[in-house]
Amino acid sequence: MYSLCPLCNQFESTMITCPTCLHNMYDLGRVSDYFDDYSPYEDIDGLKKVDGYSADLEEHKCPHYFSCPICHKSEVFLIDEWLTQ
Template identity: 50%
Template sequence: MEFCPLCNGVETLIVECPNCQTAMEDQGKVTDFFDDYSAYMDIDMMKMYDGDANSLENHECLHYFYCYTCHHEETKAMKD
């Protein structure tokens, strides 16, 4: 298992919304939104279902970013 700096609170990432140029908020791992228990599942196993076929091999953690101003959503791959 690798170490995601965003998940562990070591780093923050400021992502600017492409629509309104306000700062988007990191909502956490994409896989945490699958169901009520997905946040408690093994991280490496969940990477097999996160929508990126290579996230496990590339040691990437997909994070969900949301803009509260214009409701734009996007994901960013963070290097573990």
């Protein structure tokens, strides 16, 4: 069994409201993609072991950066992954 992030694979989109100004935030992708130049090409489960979010590997969640275009607040949200066989 393996898991897929619906946002990374563009199966879904999500609307997250900025807690500061209440505008829609933009999804900037997985947190691990920002580690270094080669991170987007590394094994996802391997990066989950070192990204600092214990829930992503154990609970099948994908940490994504979201940013507000109005007030520039950024925040990480854990997105539920889909389990497949």
